[in-house]
Amino acid sequence: MKNAGRKRGFPTGDLARVAVFAALIAVLGLPGSFNVFGNAVPITLQTLGVMLAGAILGTWRAALAVAVLLVLVAA
Numbered sequence: 001m002k003n004a005g006r007k008r009g010f011p012t013g014d015l016a017r018v019a020v021f022a023a024l025i026a027v028l029g030l031p032g033s034f035n036v037f038g039n040a041v042p043i044t045l046q047t048l049g050v051m052l053a054g055a056i057l058g059t060w061r062a063a064l065a066v067a068v069l070l071v072l073v074a075a
Helices: 012-028 046-057 059-074
Strands: 032-036 039-043
Touching: 012 046, 012 059, 046 059
Parallel strands: none
Antiparallel strands: 032 039
């Protein structure tokens, strides 16, 4: 009965971090552009946000942050 008093689910702090990183990935996904030979080239930093989330939050929480973002974008 080791796990009898153990709580299930995510702690509130983890859910807040997941939400913050989902928002960060969304903001970094806003397109910007710069000119290369007179043509505007779109660029985003969304990949940086995903890698940063993975490095800071860990695998499962970062995957949850990306899943939250995908659900919000699809809605």
